[in-house]
Amino acid sequence: MRWDALEEEPCSMARTIGVIGDRWTLLILRECFLRTRRFEGFQSALGITRHLLAERLKKLVRQGVLRRIPYQESPKRHEYILTQKGLDLYPIMMAIVHWGDTHMVDVRGRPLLHQHRKCGKNFDPVMVCSECGEPLSAKEVHTHPGPGARSTPPAKAAPEKKAKPRRKAA
Amino acid sequence: MRWDALEEEPCSMARTIGVIGDRWTLLILRECFLRTRRFEGFQSALGITRHLLAERLKKLVRQGVLRRIPYQESPKRHEYILTQKGLDLYPIMMAIVHWGDTHMVDVRGRPLLHQHRKCGKNFDPVMVCSECGEPLSAKEVHTHPGPGARSTPPAKAAPEKKAKPRRKAA
DNA sequence: TTTGACAGTTCGATTTTAGAACTGTAAAGA
């Protein structure tokens, strides 16, 4: 599987991974949400090599996640700003942060707190069902092929024969 | 920045990225949530090289995201099952899928639909504030250092001087 | 005895990434 093939896959997860599914890209996006906009800003915040940074920024622009906007003529300089498509990545970012807050913090506690302007409180993000508003967990969700599924049904669920123990079981 | 250093960073996002922030790992986890459990299952579903698959599975087990459970003696065979820590990745997966559903589908529509068992409807995941229940967006959230922040305040927000246009502006 | 399923491991070739230096424009300071 070549990586540009990811975006052709009939799977929204694979396609998204094709856009943001590498470590530097995710960290660059973190910086974007923390209001970093310029090449040097990203570079010094992340310690990424300039070569890779240039490449990743280009890709994010090509993909419509960032927009490259001039903020100065001669010498031409540009800022990288999140588009709406980019801003829509926020739930992914928050979900990642929240998992880290839950499972990866040390004794000192959370590095960053999030305050909701509307209600004024520090909060955790909760994922709920758009239809009934109840919190979601994997076990309560059933997936089935949609209109964009490929003929061979559920994308690529494993064939996995139903544990017919042809050998002496454990 | 070496990759094992990511998990030491005072940033829940960086730490999480250190665990799941590469393409194959994310795809392996997708398969886990689609109920794939065995080496061959992952390999044939993803087309990942066996070498990398073995390595990634080992890492996920080491990190407590998967548990390696014997399902047969002689020859010893194991299945890879999501732990609670792994199941807790569900909101991340759903957020990724949802972004793809919103921004990466072709004319044919979504490859996969999600049905909530509780209410019976196909749904989208919505991220809300744990305190007031309102949907969240980046602009409504203010971040500030928590107890686990490092001394030099907000992790690594860019120094970025306030657009003092020392040159003729655009 | 041979074949096939399964879960890996090994190894050479190819791709990516890291690290550092270099390019070019222009303002600011000596």
Add this chain to the structure above:
DNA sequence: TCTTTACAGTTCTAAAATCGAACTGTCAAA
């Protein structure tokens, strides 16, 4: 005027990760 600094990249070589394919080993079934 000359030098330094800021900024946004590009170029180059070495090191690391990944690919692709073959190989290992156990056991059941044909």
